[in-house]
Amino acid sequence: xTNPDERRNRIIHVWHAAWDRGDLNPLEELLSxxxxxxxxxxxxxxxxxxxxxxxxxxxxxxxxxxxDEIVVEGDSAAIRWHSVGRHERSYFGVPATxxxxxxxxxxxxxxxxxxxxEEHVTWDPRALLAALxxxxxxxx
Numbered sequence: 001x002t003n004p005d006e007r008r009n010r011i012i013h014v015w016h017a018a019w020d021r022g023d024l025n026p027l028e029e030l031l032s033x034x035x036x037x038x039x040x041x042x043x044x045x046x047x048x049x050x051x052x053x054x055x056x057x058x059x060x061x062x063x064x065x066x067x068d069e070i071v072v073e074g075d076s077a078a079i080r081w082h083s084v085g086r087h088e089r090s091y092f093g094v095p096a097t098x099x100x101x102x103x104x105x106x107x108x109x110x111x112x113x114x115x116x117x118e119e120h121v122t123w124d125p126r127a128l129l130a131a132l133x134x135x136x137x138x139x140x
Contacts, residue, residue: 004072007111011077012067019065019083022057024050032115039121059096060085068104075111080104087132094134101131 010030017026027050035046044052057063063085071078082104087097105123109116129135 007072007077008070011070011079015065015067018053019063022053024053030116032112032117034117036117037119037121059087059089059091061088062086077109079107079109081107094132097132099132101128103128
């Protein structure tokens, strides 16, 4: 499958299944077994990525992610997104604040054999900490 529309639709379907509903099974349709997710301070394989979704959804059970824009060209996809959820359980050691928070970021994916083999994710975790009242913006 090299059709950009098919890839776009598959990304959207799997993204909402995993992040919005916590259904991780569709990830197998999109992500390679050799998947690697690269962030500014971490790298996750497929198993670790699934665990991070579970942990995030446990802390923010009403999490909703909106894909604001998605561009698919060749074997690459760029996704601009934002997520909103209420902090109901501990997250990275931060006790539940019951605050609704919003974060945004971008994900850049690379396909290999019609599966995503690699993603580079950029978002500002300090924005999340500020929304939770843990960090004052501008404070290091």
